[in-house]
Amino acid sequence: MKDITLLTEHETLLHGFQEHLLSIQGLAPRTCAARLFYLREFLRWRLRSKPPKVKLRDLRPEVLLQYILKRSVRDSAVRLQAVAAALRSFGRFLQFGGHTRYDLISALPRIASPGRSCLPDYLKPNQLEDLLCSVNTRTATGLRNHAIILCLARLGLRAAEVATLQLDQIHWRQGVIELGAGKVRRQRQLPLPQDVGQALATYLQQRNAPADSRRVFCAIRNGKGLGSPAITQIVRRALLQAGIETPRPGAHLLRRTLASHLVQSGVSLKAVADLLGHRCLDTTRLYTSVNHALLRKVCRPWPKEVTP
Numbered sequence: 025m026k027d028i029t030l031l032t033e034h035e036t037l038l039h040g041f042q043e044h045l046l047s048i049q050g051l052a053p054r055t056c057a058a059r060l061f062y063l064r065e066f067l068r069w070r071l072r073s074k075p076p077k078v079k080l081r082d083l084r085p086e087v088l089l090q091y092i093l094k095r096s097v098r099d100s101a102v103r104l105q106a107v108a109a110a111l112r113s114f115g116r117f118l119q120f121g122g123h124t125r126y127d128l129i130s131a132l133p134r135i136a137s138p139g140r141s142c143l144p145d146y147l148k149p150n151q152l153e154d155l156l157c158s159v160n161t162r163t164a165t166g167l168r169n170h171a172i173i174l175c176l177a178r179l180g181l182r183a184a185e186v187a188t189l190q191l192d193q194i195h196w197r198q199g200v201i202e203l204g205a206g207k208v209r210r211q212r213q214l215p216l217p218q219d220v221g222q223a224l225a226t227y228l229q230q231r232n233a234p235a236d237s238r239r240v241f242c243a244i245r246n247g248k249g250l251g252s253p254a255i256t257q258i259v260r261r262a263l264l265q266a267g268i269e270t271p272r273p274g275a276h277l278l279r280r281t282l283a284s285h286l287v288q289s290g291v292s293l294k295a296v297a298d299l300l301g302h303r304c305l306d307t308t309r310l311y312t313s314v315n316h317a318l319l320r321k322v323c324r325p326w327p328k329e330v331t332p
Contacts, residue, residue, distance in 0.1 A: 034067060037123070044117050062110035066091055081124055085131030088115065092132060101135060108132045145271050146281040152177060158266035164230045165244050169258050171223040172241060176259065176278035178220050180300050183255040183275035189240040194224065203301070212301050 038060065045056040069091060088111050096104055115128025147155065156173060160166040175186050185203055193202045199216045224240070233242040239249035256274045263273050270277060279300065286296050296302075 038063070040121070041114060041117050045113065049113065058106060059110035059113060062107045063114050066107075066111060083118070083124055083128065084126055085115075085128055088128065088131045092135075105135045108135055145277065146284040147268065147270070147277065149285070151266075151268055152278075152281060155262055155266045155268060159262055161226075164232070167223075167227040167230055168241060168244065169262060171220075171227040172255060172258055173262060173278065174220045174223045176255075176275055177282060178217050179214050180279045180282040182279065183252040186241065186255050186275070187250050187252045190238045191228075191240055192238060194240070196221070212298070214299065 041063070042056055042060060045051045045059060046053070051059075070087075091111070092104060092108055095107060099107070112129070112132050115124075115131060118124040119126075119128055156170070156177075159170045159173065161170050172186055175181050175189070176183075179201065181189075181203075189201075193204070194216070195202065196216075199221070201214050201216050203212050203214065228240070231240075231242060232244055233239065233247040237247065237249065241250045241255075242248060243250060243254075252275075256276075259275045259278065260273045263270065263277075283296055283300060286299070287293070
């Protein structure tokens with residue numbers, strides 16, 4: 025993203041907004057950078073208007089909506105969601121900081137993604153078992169991949185959390201894994217299930233890595249730490265090997281699988297959110313959506329009226 029220069033008097037406010045995103049909202053630096061970029065685009069658009077309008081105190085809700093509608097002609101729904109999120113959070117910052125006299129928080133409605141189901145896709149228990157059984161644990165690669173898939177499926181870790189996992193984060197005696205501040209800048213501690221701990225211990229005995237490397241999952245050939253794309257590719261290959269077809273194959277599928285199974289078994293939303301590291305319960309609530317197609321298959325037909 026190329027930088028967009030703005031008037032000097034706005035830079036102090038933008039710096040405050042950046043601190044607000046990092047410290048108050050707890051967003052990741054990459055997300056903050058994206059929101060600042062879209063905000064600078066919006067302010068640049070305001071400067072090109074006739075006459076130029078640069079006073080943020082006079083910013084009206086309809087201007088935000090007009091800008092989104094203008095971009096909707098050329099931008100995808102995903103891009104519009106990102107732009108709207110940036111403007112919505114900036115409006116919240118202005119309103120709470122006393123920089124505006126208008127209600128900007130509710131100025132922009134939520135933008136839906138067309139063509140995407142509101143229900144998360146996940147694996148059934150027997151499919152997850154088939155996936156784990158498809159990995160050949162008689163090889164060093166298989167031992168590593170088996171441990172990776174278990175970390176994703178049993179702990180609900182993100183691909184980046186698995187890729188960056190360090191040896192020092194595994195506390196064997198306490199039976200826990202300690203995760204650093206990740207996507208939502210929240211540290212959390214997860215219990216280490218027996219099957220995950222056993223798979224990790226077996227793999228680490230065969231692990232090929234430099235003596236000074238603390239990364240858990242490394243490439244077999246050169247010992248370098250794996251990245252998030254490699255973790256996703258490992259899951260995709262395992263799904264293909266197991267003959268499992270899914271609309272969105274990848275590492276996140278196993279995270280969605282764990283969340284769906286927990287919710288279906290009656291675990292509270294708060295507990296699931298804490299396990300997954302969700303900052304907002306609305307994200308977890310997605311897994312409570314009713315699958316009407318499934319209900320039609322399992323429900324009994326309505327009994328006919330009995331006549332004497």
